[in-house]
Amino acid sequence: MRYYDKLIFELSHPGRQAYTLGCRDWEESSLNIPENLARDCAPALPEVSELDVVRHYTNLSQMNFGVDTGFYPLGSCTMKYNPKINEEISSLPSFSHLHPLQDESTAQGAMEVEDLLKKYLSAITGMAGFTLNPCAGAHGELTGLMIMRKYHIARGDFGRTKVIVPDSAHGTNPASATVCGLQVIQVKSRPDGRIDVADLDALLDETVAGIMMTNPNTLGLFEKDVLEIAEKVHSCGGLLYYDGANMNPLIGVARPGDMGFDILHLNLHKSFSTPHGGGGPGSGPVGVAAHLVKHLPVSPLDAPVPGSDPAGSVNAYHGNFAVCMKALAYILMLGRQNVKMVGPLAVLNANYIKESLKDCYELPIGDVCKHEFVFDGLKDKSTAVTTLDVAKRLLDYGFHAPTIYFPLLFHQAIMIEPTETESLETIDSFIEVMRTIAREASENPDIVKNAPSTTPVRRLDETGAARDPKLNYYES
Numbered sequence: 166m167r168y169y170d171k172l173i174f175e176l177s178h179p180g181r182q183a184y185t186l187g188c189r190d191w192e193e194s195s196l197n198i199p200e201n202l203a204r205d206c207a208p209a210l211p212e213v214s215e216l217d218v219v220r221h222y223t224n225l226s227q228m229n230f231g232v233d234t235g236f237y238p239l240g241s242c243t244m245k246y247n248p249k250i251n252e253e254i255s256s257l258p259s260f261s262h263l264h265p266l267q268d269e270s271t272a273q274g275a276m277e278v279e280d281l282l283k284k285y286l287s288a289i290t291g292m293a294g295f296t297l298n299p300c301a302g303a304h305g306e307l308t309g310l311m312i313m314r315k316y317h318i319a320r321g322d323f324g325r326t327k328v329i330v331p332d333s334a335h336g337t338n339p340a341s342a343t344v345c346g347l348q349v350i351q352v353k354s355r356p357d358g359r360i361d362v363a364d365l366d367a368l369l370d371e372t373v374a375g376i377m378m379t380n381p382n383t384l385g386l387f388e389k390d391v392l393e394i395a396e397k398v399h400s401c402g403g404l405l406y407y408d409g410a411n412m413n414p415l416i417g418v419a420r421p422g423d424m425g426f427d428i429l430h431l432n433l434h435k436s437f438s439t440p441h442g443g444g445g446p447g448s449g450p451v452g453v454a455a456h457l458v459k460h461l462p463v464s465p466l467d468a469p470v471p472g473s474d475p476a477g478s479v480n481a482y483h484g485n486f487a488v489c490m491k492a493l494a495y496i497l498m499l500g501r502q503n504v505k506m507v508g509p510l511a512v513l514n515a516n517y518i519k520e521s522l523k524d525c526y527e528l529p530i531g532d533v534c535k536h537e538f539v540f541d542g543l544k545d546k547s548t549a550v551t552t553l554d555v556a557k558r559l560l561d562y563g564f565h566a567p568t569i570y571f572p573l574l575f576h577q578a579i580m581i582e583p584t585e586t587e588s589l590e591t592i593d594s595f596i597e598v599m600r601t602i603a604r605e606a607s608e609n610p611d612i613v614k615n616a617p618s619t620t621p622v623r624r625l626d627e628t629g630a631a632r633d634p635k636l637n638y639y640e641s
């Protein structure tokens with residue numbers, strides 16, 4: 166272990182300190198803490214110099230893997246590179262110093278940013294109106310489902326309590342429906358990975374509020390029957406919800422609004438230039454077709470709009486403004502022409518990897534994919550090497566693992582999404598490493614089974630770390 170990788174408490178040295186304002190007299194006299202509340206011994210804080218702190222945290226940051234340090238092909242996540250200039254633009258003081266409660270007349274620029282963004286998102290998705298209030302994809306889903314429920318209730322149709330969700334859906338879909346008080350019914354996928362329309366037929370009746378779909382779906386496949394599905398769901402009185410978290414493959418190519426979707430959310434923190442991962446600020450704008458605009462939620466700050474019948478409020482203010490600002494900067498910087506390249510490049514990169522590796526990895530569905538695709542483990546099933554082993558071995562070669570063991574349709578799922586931002590050279594080197602690992606799995610499986618061997622920590626008990634985190638330092 167490197168010295169500065171130790172816990173900060175282990176670096177502690179009595180009496181050592183960083184910078185201090187020398188005015189101790191002033192500090193002590195101004196505190197005025199009542200005697201009975203004052204502590205009788207000093208808090209157990211690490212005593213370290215400024216240099217110790219800087220090195221410790223810089224070293225810790227280097228133990229992490231991020232999209233700024235390497236290729237990160239996590240499927241269903243869109244871990245693409247986002248231009249740093251958008252961060253700078255969103256932190257311009259004239260925007261970052263605004264307060265949501267300041268007078269409207271002094272925030273006209275920010276309001277124009279919001280209006281423009283809604284206009285461009287409407288143009289890209291084919292929807293009639295947007296709210297920027299939701300702060301994440303799942304928050305957008307909940308908002309969209311609230312609108313769906315409001316629509317039925319406002320028409321006096323009280324019996325629609327079920328939402329149809331495909332078995333390949335992102336886990337947030339059934340979770341959001343449940344949080345919204347709706348009952349989830351699952352529709353099966355066909356062997357070709359698409360929604361089984363015959364299975365859907367059997368589910369449609371007057372208790373269905375709508376269906377949630379992802380298209381291209383979570384296997385990266387385009388739901389070719391979407392128009393037929395839209396027709397069926399609409400004619401039974403339900404609405405179509407589109408999960409647009411990973412909008413990359415469609416941007417500039419096709420619009421959910423034209424496919425018959427009534428409601429959708431986008432993840433600005435996947436497809437529109439806010440980096441994601443680690444739970445940073447996100448934004449999940451919700452767009453709706455014309456007949457639902459009156460049900461868009463309102464912020465408590467908004468003046469009531471005559472004729473509107475909002476589905477409630479989902480944010481005390483307007484949403485994560487800086488994330489919206491980055492999305493607008495991104496769209497404007499690409500411009501009308503280049504924005505049309507996003508989808509085709511995301512699709513080309515994914516298909517290139519799929520075709521280059523399908524002789525070494527099991528490809529259960531061989532169609533042209535969109536932005537992502539799924540392998541079902543190694544082609545050579547005679548080795549004991551699992552998908553987890555392959556994922557860990559990738560770290561030794563400086564690549565982050567793809568999504569593994571999701572979707573649940575395949576036992577050894579490896580889900581790869583290269584995104585549109587990677588160069589041919591990066592993608593080629595990833596392909597080469599994946600081929601090397603497949604060879605190692607046959608010739609020297611122990612190397613793969615014991616990976617990673619070059620990372621600061623080896624295989625961890627990931628479930629234990631999540632279920633039983635150790636958040637305090639106790640001297641042993």
Ligand SMILES: *Cc1c(COP(=O)(O)O)cnc(C)c1O
Nearest residue numbers: 241242301302303335337408410
């Ligand atoms: C990421 C993702 C979500 C959820 O978005 P969050 O911002 O994490 O809540 C929903 N659906 C799909 C398909 C996703 O990829």
